[in-house]
Amino acid sequence: MRSFLMALAAPLLAGHAFAQGAVQAPAGDYVLDRTHASLEWKGLHNGLAWYSARFTNFDIKLTFNPADVTKSKVTATIDPKSIETDFEKTRPAGNTEDFNAVLANGERYFNAGKFPTITFVSTAVTKTGDRTGRMTGNLTFLGVTKPVTLDVSYIGNRNDPRSQKHKVGFQATGTINKTQWGMAPGGSIADNIKIEINAEMVQK
Amino acid sequence: MKLAGALAGFLLLNGCAFVAERSPETLSSLPAGQYQLEKSHASLIFRVSHLGLSRYTLRFADFDATLDFDPQNPAASRIVARINPMSVRSDHPTDQGWDARIGRDFLQSGSFPDITFTSTGIETTGTYTGRVTGDLALLGVVRPVTLDVVYNGAMPAAALYAGRAAVGFSATARFSRSAFGSTRLAEFVGDEIDVAIEAEFTRP
Numbered sequence: 001m002r003s004f005l006m007a008l009a010a011p012l013l014a015g016h017a018f019a020q021g022a023v024q025a026p027a028g029d030y031v032l033d034r035t036h037a038s039l040e041w042k043g044l045h046n047g048l049a050w051y052s053a054r055f056t057n058f059d060i061k062l063t064f065n066p067a068d069v070t071k072s073k074v075t076a077t078i079d080p081k082s083i084e085t086d087f088e089k090t091r092p093a094g095n096t097e098d099f100n101a102v103l104a105n106g107e108r109y110f111n112a113g114k115f116p117t118i119t120f121v122s123t124a125v126t127k128t129g130d131r132t133g134r135m136t137g138n139l140t141f142l143g144v145t146k147p148v149t150l151d152v153s154y155i156g157n158r159n160d161p162r163s164q165k166h167k168v169g170f171q172a173t174g175t176i177n178k179t180q181w182g183m184a185p186g187g188s189i190a191d192n193i194k195i196e197i198n199a200e201m202v203q204k
Numbered sequence: 205m206k207l208a209g210a211l212a213g214f215l216l217l218n219g220c221a222f223v224a225e226r227s228p229e230t231l232s233s234l235p236a237g238q239y240q241l242e243k244s245h246a247s248l249i250f251r252v253s254h255l256g257l258s259r260y261t262l263r264f265a266d267f268d269a270t271l272d273f274d275p276q277n278p279a280a281s282r283i284v285a286r287i288n289p290m291s292v293r294s295d296h297p298t299d300q301g302w303d304a305r306i307g308r309d310f311l312q313s314g315s316f317p318d319i320t321f322t323s324t325g326i327e328t329t330g331t332y333t334g335r336v337t338g339d340l341a342l343l344g345v346v347r348p349v350t351l352d353v354v355y356n357g358a359m360p361a362a363a364l365y366a367g368r369a370a371v372g373f374s375a376t377a378r379f380s381r382s383a384f385g386s387t388r389l390a391e392f393v394g395d396e397i398d399v400a401i402e403a404e405f406t407r408p
Binding site (some may be wrong): 034046048050052056082092168171188201 | 224243245246253254255258260265295338359362379403404
């Protein structure tokens with residue numbers, strides 16, 4: 001997921017630089033600033049509200065090509081065991097279930113014992129505006145690889161005065177149908193899952 | 205579809221629905237009275253610009269809300285919410301004290317142990333939408349904030365909540381933290397706070 005953002009970010013950044021005369025991020029490899037990144041998902045729970053959770057351990061790599069941002073590449077990996085629902089803080093009194101572990105390891109859910117890593121590898125980037133783009137890539141989880149497309153917005157870029165490295169930031173959103181990866185249909189969470197990634201990337 | 209219809213019929217015959225229905229009729233068929241937040245099916249996420257680079261994403265894991273709900277006239281409803289400022293979660297990858305410092309230093313939890321929201325006016329803006337204005341008490345300052353609310357669905361008798369009436373909403377809001385006197389680290393942290401709420405309520 002973070003990879004999505006990065007890939008998107010690159011074309012967006014270039015567009016931004018041209019459009020606004022901002023400093024353009026240099027070509028090359030960028031890595032995730034994990035202290036300024038989030039990967040959330042929401043699924044409609046019994047038709048009532050969008051159940052919200054996130055993965056807290058993930059990584060994104062971006063190879064940025066400012067001369068032709070559509071040639072930029074993103075890869076990402078997500079640890080499904082890092083799912084965080086805050087259930088421990090919100091569960092009814094007396095409930096001691098480790099719901100994070102149920103979702104991470106349950107065979108009906110992320111089945112992390114068998115499928116320990118979720119991956120994304122970008123395959124195509126298009127520009128849709130000065131600050132927006134679309135990134136398509138192959139998302140693999142539960143042993144199934146399917147294409148997904150994320151809408152990406154470039155948020156900003158700057159040279160960090162301390163490290164003298166460039167940073168770029170993105171937001172990416174998208175919707176996937178969990179059943180396409182073999183996750184069981186039905187149940188409490190509806191098939192379409194909304195994803196939102198917010199991430200800063202720093203020059204390697 | 206026939207199977208789904210038969211299942212729905214079975215559930216209707218039994219008086220309990222598994223998935224909420226989204227219709228004005230379902231909403232108005234709910235019993236009036238006091239509804240309580242289903243904490244494990246609710247989320248309160250907020251985002252703020254970090255250095256113009258990203259939409260830094262946080263949430264509160266401990267909050268509660270009571271809804272005095274008038275399904276015949278939703279505009280006559282009232283809602284009161286309380287948020288624990290020490291329940292900020294940012295999933296910082298290494299700094300275990302990070303969230304507590306946000307609670308103490310940014311939200312001044314020592315002086316203001318509760319953030320509260322008390323509705324002062326509700327208007328319906330469409331079949332499934334409304335606007336809830338209320339007093340937000342933050343950092344000892346009380347200012348009006350308006351939530352844009354979407355009604356997602358309702359169940360007069362929800363199977364997952366032991367037959368209790370249930371209703372679910374999504375809401376968003378934007379406000380300026382400086383309006384509440386918060387200017388801390390303004391050179392790094394933006395002024396606008398974007399809030400995204402998901403909430404299921406049941407009638408005990």
